[in-house]
Amino acid sequence: MATIQIRGLVKRFGPVTAVNGLSFDVSPGTVTGFLGPNGAGKTTTLRILLGLVTADAGTATIDGRPYRELPEPLHRAGAVLEAAGFHPGRTARAQLRVQALAADADASRIEDILDLVGLAGAADRRIGGFSLGMRQRLGLATALLADPEVLILDEPANGLDPEGVRWLRGLLRGFAAEGGTVLVSSHLLAEVAQTVDSVVIIDGGRLLAQGPVAELTAGRAGLEETFFQLTREASR
C-alpha cells in the first residue's frame, strides 16, 4: 500500500514562505490528521503533494513517486481539496460520469458511490443548488470512485451536519482499516481527536510535532491542549 513522504519541502509565494523545510511520513492503514492554524501551510503542502503547486525545494511523493508521475493517478490517490470545485450547471451523476471516464473507472460504481455518500436522491439535481455539505459529499464521491489507495482531504468536515461528520468518521476509519492511507487536514480538533490515529502539526510552514495521538497527548489534557501548547511555543 502507498506511503506519503514529504521531504524538505519549501514553497514561497513572493516574500511569504508558506512551507519551510517540512518533512513527514504518512503510513498505510492509518488516518493521519494534518493540523495547523490558518495560514500554517497545510493546503499548500497538500497541493504540492498532488502536483497542483510546484515546490521551490524538497519532494512530496506517493509510494516514492511525485503525483504527476503516477500512472492512472486517480487509482492511487483520491483527493478533496475544494468543495466548490464543480461546474454548477452539471448534475451530480453527470459529474461522476466525467470523473469515471477521466479515471478510467468502472462507471457501474457510480450508483453505489452515490448511495455511499448519501446523494442517491439528489443525483440528477444540478450542483449549483447543492449545500456545502452536499458538495463535500460529492467531492468524497469523486475521490472514492476510482477505488484509490490514498485519500487526501482538505477540511472535509466543513459544511457537514453532525450526522455527516459521524458518517465521514466511519468512512475514513473503514478506509484505513482496509489498508488505505488517509491524510486529512482539519481545524476541528475535537473531531480529529475522535478520527485519527496520528497527527502532523505544523505552523509557519514548519513541522511542530508528528506521531500517534496517544503519544503526543501523554501528560496533557488532550489533543486540543497539545495543539495550542505547541503552536503557542512556536509563535514565541
Place this chain on the structure above:
Amino acid sequence: MTELVFPIAAPRARRIRFTRLVRVELLKLTSVRLGYGLLAAVLVLTPAWTSIEASRAGKPNGPAPLFTASGQTSIIAGGAWALIFAIVLGVTISSGEFRHHTATNTYLAAPGRNRVLAAKAVAGAVGGAVFGLAAYAVTLVVGLSFTGAHGYRLVIGAGTLADWGIGHVVGAALLGAIGVVAGSLVRSQLAAIVGVFLWTLVIESLLGGLFESARPYLPYTAAAALAGLPLGAANFGPSGGVAGVAPLPFAAAVALLAAIALAGALAAARTTVRRDVT
C-alpha cells in the same frame, strides 16, 4: 499480528490516452447547458442575419440583387455568427475551469497539463465544427428559400456550395481551437468573451480598413473567407464591406489559423498553463 486484507484494486501502470482526455472534454461540454445555449444563439442569429441581408438585397447600401452571384453569396455564405460563437465556445471550455474552480479536479485526473490543453483544443474544434455545420445548413436553406421565392435561378455551382460548407466547418473548428487557447491565456472568462466580440466586430474591422493588405491575414476574416464570405463582408464595423484585395487561398487560410492556434498554445504552455493551481 493480524494480516490486513487489501481489497483495493491495483493501479494500472499506463499513461492516460489522449483520446480519453478528448472524450472527457467532450463529455464535460455536453453535460452542461452552455454549449447548447451558444448553438441555439447561432441557430437564431444566422437565419435572422440571412433574412435581413435578403430583404436588403438590391437596395441602396444593401447587398447586390439576389439574381446575381454576389447577392446570392451574401445570403448563402452567412455563417459569420457561427465563427464568432465558435471562438466563444472555445473560450468557455478553457477559462471555465478557472471560473468554476474545476481546474483542480481536471489536473488531478490528468496531471499532464499540456495534454489537457491539447484535448480541450480538439474539443473546441469539434464543437466549432458542429456550430459551422449547423449554421451553414440553416443559412443554405434560408438563402435558397429567398432566392427561390423571388423566382431567381441559382447561379452558384454545387461545387462552390460544397466548398463553402467545408469552409464553414473547418473555419469554425479552427476558431474553436483558437478560442480554447485564448481562454487559456486570458483565464478571465468575461474578459476573454468581451475580447472575442471586440476583436471580431470592431478591431478586425478597423485593422482591415486601415491596413487593407493585411486584411486577408486577420484570423476571423481568414476564417470567414474559408466559409465563402467575400473579404470584409463579415466585418460589422464602419470599414466593413468588400475589400479590394483577394482572400487567402483555402490551404493558406487553414495554415494561418492552425499556426495561430499552435503559437497561442505554445505561449499558454510556457506561461499560464504552468502556473500553480492554488
